[in-house]
Structure formats: C-alpha cells, structure tokens
Amino acid sequence: MELMSSPIYFVSSTESPEFNQLNSSLTRSSLVGLDAEWKPVRTHQSTFPTVSLLQIACRLIPDETESVVFLLDLSTIPLHSIYDLLKQVFESPCILKLGFKFKQDLKYLSSTFVAQGCHLGFEKVEPYLDIASVYNALQNKQKGKELPKQSKSLAAICKDVLRISLSKELQCSDWSCRPLSEEQVQYAAADAHCLLKIFDVLRCKFCKEGNSRDGVAEIHPFNVKLGLKLIMEEPDTCNVIIKTKFCNAIEMVQATTTEFPQKITTPSDSDLGRLSLNHKAIDDTILRIIKRYGDKIVLKLFDRSPKGSKKKGKRQSSSYNKEKRSEDIDEWEGPPPWDMSLGGDGCPKFLCDVMIEGLAKHLRCVGIDAAVPYTKKPNTRDLIEQAEKEKRVLLTRDAKLLRHKYLIQNQIYLVKSLLKNDQLVEVIHTFQLDISEDKLMSRCAKCNGRFIQRPLSTEEALEVAKGFQVIPNCLFNKNVEFWQCKDCNQLYWEGTQYHNAVQKFIEVCKLS
Numbered sequence: 001m002e003l004m005s006s007p008i009y010f011v012s013s014t015e016s017p018e019f020n021q022l023n024s025s026l027t028r029s030s031l032v033g034l035d036a037e038w039k040p041v042r043t044h045q046s047t048f049p050t051v052s053l054l055q056i057a058c059r060l061i062p063d064e065t066e067s068v069v070f071l072l073d074l075s076t077i078p079l080h081s082i083y084d085l086l087k088q089v090f091e092s093p094c095i096l097k098l099g100f101k102f103k104q105d106l107k108y109l110s111s112t113f114v115a116q117g118c119h120l121g122f123e124k125v126e127p128y129l130d131i132a133s134v135y136n137a138l139q140n141k142q143k144g145k146e147l148p149k150q151s152k153s154l155a156a157i158c159k160d161v162l163r164i165s166l167s168k169e170l171q172c173s174d175w176s177c178r179p180l181s182e183e184q185v186q187y188a189a190a191d192a193h194c195l196l197k198i199f200d201v202l203r204c205k206f207c208k209e210g211n212s213r214d215g216v217a218e219i220h221p222f223n224v225k226l227g228l229k230l231i232m233e234e235p236d237t238c239n240v241i242i243k244t245k246f247c248n249a250i251e252m253v254q255a256t257t258t259e260f261p262q263k264i265t266t267p268s269d270s271d272l273g274r275l276s277l278n279h280k281a282i283d284d285t286i287l288r289i290i291k292r293y294g295d296k297i298v299l300k301l302f303d304r305s306p307k308g309s310k311k312k313g314k315r316q317s318s319s320y321n322k323e324k325r326s327e328d329i330d331e332w333e334g335p336p337p338w339d340m341s342l343g344g345d346g347c348p349k350f351l352c353d354v355m356i357e358g359l360a361k362h363l364r365c366v367g368i369d370a371a372v373p374y375t376k377k378p379n380t381r382d383l384i385e386q387a388e389k390e391k392r393v394l395l396t397r398d399a400k401l402l403r404h405k406y407l408i409q410n411q412i413y414l415v416k417s418l419l420k421n422d423q424l425v426e427v428i429h430t431f432q433l434d435i436s437e438d439k440l441m442s443r444c445a446k447c448n449g450r451f452i453q454r455p456l457s458t459e460e461a462l463e464v465a466k467g468f469q470v471i472p473n474c475l476f477n478k479n480v481e482f483w484q485c486k487d488c489n490q491l492y493w494e495g496t497q498y499h500n501a502v503q504k505f506i507e508v509c510k511l512s
C-alpha cells in the first residue's frame with residue numbers, strides 16, 4: 001500500500017491558491033488528521049518550542065477515499081490571519097479530529113499563537129480521537145478481553161495496521177529551516193495522512209463488528225444526512241445529536257443544509273478568515289465512533305500560554321524557602337511539571353533515572369511512589385517506555401534526555417540539585433507534593449512496595465525473616481511491631497534508625 005498518494009499543498013501565505021484550496025477542502029471534510037512539527041528544543045531551553053509546521057490531512061466528502069494534505073508554514077503565515085479558522089476547525093462538532101498524542105502539539109501550537117498575540121491560544125479540540133486509544137481498544141476487543149493499555153508509537157501502529165514503515169529519522173530535523181527538503185515535506189505529510197489511513201482500517205473493523213451494543217448503530221442502516229425532517233420524525237436521531245453535543249441550533253441548521261451553505265451565517269462568521277464549516281453531513285459511522293471513543297483535548301489556561309501565568313502562579317505559591325528557591329523558579333518556565341489528568345490518584349508517580357536512585361529512596365521514605373529503571377543501564381527508549389507504560393514522570397539529571405520530552409506524555413523533569421536532601425526538596429516543591437507526617441515511611445524504601453496492612457508480632461517477624469533478614473536480639477522483649485513489604489518481604493520496625501529517619505525527613509520537608 002502506498003501511503004502518500006494524496007496531493008500535498010504547502011501553504012505559506014493566506015493570499016495563495018493553496019490557502020483557498022485549504023478553505024474549500026475544510027468545508028468538504030468531516031474527518032481531518034492533525035500533526036505539528038517544531039524545531040527540537042535545546043537541552044536547557046525552558047520555554048515551549050515554537051511550532052513551525054502544522055499538517056492537516058483532510059478526508060474529502062462525498063468521496064470516502066479522496067484526501068489531501070496541507071502543510072501550513074507557521075513561520076511565514078501571520079498567525080492571527082488563520083487563528084479563527086483553526087479554532088473553528090478544532091472546535092467544530094462536524095469535524096472529527098484525529099491525532100496521535102496531539103495534546104502536546106496543541107500546547108506548543110497554542111503557545112506559538114499566543115506569542116504572536118492571538119488571544120488565549122487554543123482551548124480545546126473536540127471531537128477528538130486519539131489513534132493510539134482506538135487502536136488499543138480494538139486490539140483488546142479482538143482478543144476478547146481487557147489487556148493492559150499498550151503504548152505503541154505511531155510508527156509501530158502504522159506498521160501493525162497498514163504494514164507501512166513510517167520513517168522517524170526526520171522527526172528531530174530542523175523544522176524551522178526553509179525551504180524544507182523534499183524528504184521533510186513527504187515525512188510531515190505522511191505523519192498526518194497515515195492517521196486517516198489508520199482510521200479507515202479501524203472504521204472498517206468497527207463496521208464489521210456491528211457495534212449494535214450502544215443502541216445507536218441500528219438507528220441508521222444507511223448513510224444518513226441529518227435532514228431537519230428526519231430530526232423531527234426520528235426521536236433517536238435527535239438523541240444522537242444531543243448526545244454528541246450538536247446542541248447549537250445554528251449548527252444544527254447548518255448541519256442539515258448541505259445545499260445552501262453560504263446563505264446561513266452566524267454573526268461571528270462575518271469575521272475575516274472565518275468559514276462556515278458546519279454545514280456538511282457527518283458520516284453515520286463517524287458519529288458512532290465519536291460516541292464510543294470520542295474524546296476531547298482541553299488545555300488549561302496555563303498550558304495555552306505558559307510564559308506569563310506560570311511565573312506568576314509559581315511566585316505566589318512559593319512562600320517556602322523563598323530566597324533560595326526563587327532563582328530556580330525564574331529559571332524554570334518550561335512545560336508544567338505534571339499534568340494532573342495523567343496521574344492516577346491526584347499525586348504524580350515518578351521514575352528516577354539511575355543517577356538519582358538515592359532520590360527514589362528518599363521519595364519513598366516520604367510516601368511518594370518512585371520507581372527505578374528495570375535494568376542498571378537502561379537506554380533512553382527503555383526509560384521513556386517505562387515512564388509511559390507506568391504513567392510516571394521521568395526524573396533525571398541527564399539534560400540530553402530532555403531532547404526527547406515531546407515523546408513522553410507524562411513529561412520529564414530535570415533535577416537540578418546535587419544532594420539527595422536538596423533533590424527531595426526540589427521535587428516536592430516543583431510538583432507541589434503534599435507531604436505529611438503520617439505519610440513518612442509508608443512505603444518500602446528498598447523496592448517502592450506497599451506494606452501488608454496488619455503489623456506483625458515478633459514471632460511472626462522471626463518466621464518471615466528466616467534466612468533472609470537478621471532481626472537484632474535487643475528487639476525481642478520490647479513488644480515492637482513489624483511491617484512487611486508486600487513485594488520484597490523486607491521487614492521494618494520502629495527502632496532507632498526508624499526514629500532517626502522520621503526526624504530527618506520532618507526536618508528536610510519542614511513538617512511541623
């Protein structure tokens with residue numbers, strides 16, 4: 001199968017035939033693939049990278065197979081002239097946006113637009129479908145059971161689904177340099193276009209599997225255009241529309257009037273560069289897929305325009321150890337240390353690189369989930385894969401790793417302090433971890449495991465410790481309680497060492 005058989009348009013100005021082509025294609029698309037490229041960030045550069053290319057692959061209707069790819073040169077197009085158009089595409093309920101971990105791209109894109117004075121950047125992309133999550137869902141369904149979520153790369157999904165090797169060589173090439181090489185153009189276009197191709201395969205599977213379970217599938221046995229008449233007659237159709245948030249009356253009318261799109265405008269449509277994108281019928285299968293798997297990306301204000309708000313927010317909350325920390329805070333304006341939506345129970349989990357295994361032990365001692373790499377000498381890919389798989393924030397002292405930070409959704413943080421205690425304080429402060437005395441020593445410092453709920457008596461502890469751990473004789477008649485790690489069986493007790501350690505962490509973490 002050939003991947004790039006579709007025309008590619010390089011759009012470098014709004015006064016160009018290519019831009020007109022983009023406008024007319026967007027009005028004919030209910031499915032687009034999105035991707036963005038930026039110049040790789042220097043290791044210690046702390047602001048968001050500037051996005052220099054936005055790829056939009058459009059699937060044109062009515063022909064289900066025809067598609068076209070646009071490469072928007074964000075380094076030459078004045079961004080305010082395309083801001084409204086893009087915002088409308090991102091938020092149109094009639095265009096399903098496909099992406100691969102597009103949230104990161106959207107953050108960078110948003111901050112690039114904000115830097116050129118475009119209001120507050122981009123707030124959301126909806127409806128959105130992440131190719132990785134659909135791939136996972138369908139893979140799991142095939143095997144008939146819920147498997148742990150895999151996090152494959154786009155190239156791996158491409159290979160698996162399309163039997164095509166997507167070259168990743170150019171991923172880190174300089175995307176800000178012009179003109180782009182022919183290879184770069186092909187690579188950039190393929191990255192967005194393959195999203196459509198993968199979606200096609202998944203859509204096929206979805207149709208074959210006859211997803212009648214959700215009760216929507218049976219409503220439209222044919223490819224429906226959501227006519228007003230039908231909406232009136234068919235209550236279920238109405239229901240679908242409401243469920244998929246087609247609530248805006250004007251959009252509903254626009255969705256139903258394929259014949260006269262230009263005649264229906266909202267007041268805001270008179271803005272320059274705004275298009276009426278909502279006038280086409282959305283494919284029934286796409287509607288069902290949105291219903292089942294549809295998602296949205298919502299950026300917090302801070303993610304949209306990191307520079308100003310970050311500094312301010314950080315300053316306000318840094319009442320603690322102000323003089324010493326304020327330098328670091330000024331220095332660090334990078335991506336937010338941790339995306340709340342990625343952590344499980346409201347507290348980030350960490351993966352400490354080999355150079356800072358001591359920090360991992362310290363974090364465990366204050367009750368924070370901190371893992372170490374599977375092997376003693378992990379390569380970059382192992383680290384990133386483990387962090388992704390276990391949804392951990394990667395902590396490292398290796399600045400070179402930051403080059404890969406766009407690959408990792410859970411993010412990488414470069415630990416600046418040299419000493420373990422300082423590193424602990426730095427991480428607690430940066431990630432605003434809530435440390436309290438009752439969390440101290442609540443994890444196995446050796447392996448990061450949790451403890452067996454019930455304390456063990458001396459007799460039980462002696463039994464468990466046989467041939468494994470020496471329990472000092474002096475404890476025998478003191479009625480000491482023991483805790484055992486569920487994972488590695490290590491025993492802990494409230495001896496002198498324990499009390500010293502608790503005291504130390506109370507001081508280090510300034511717990512009162």
Ligand SMILES: [Zn+2]
Pocket residue numbers: 444445446447448449485486487488489490
């Ligand atoms: Zn353990």
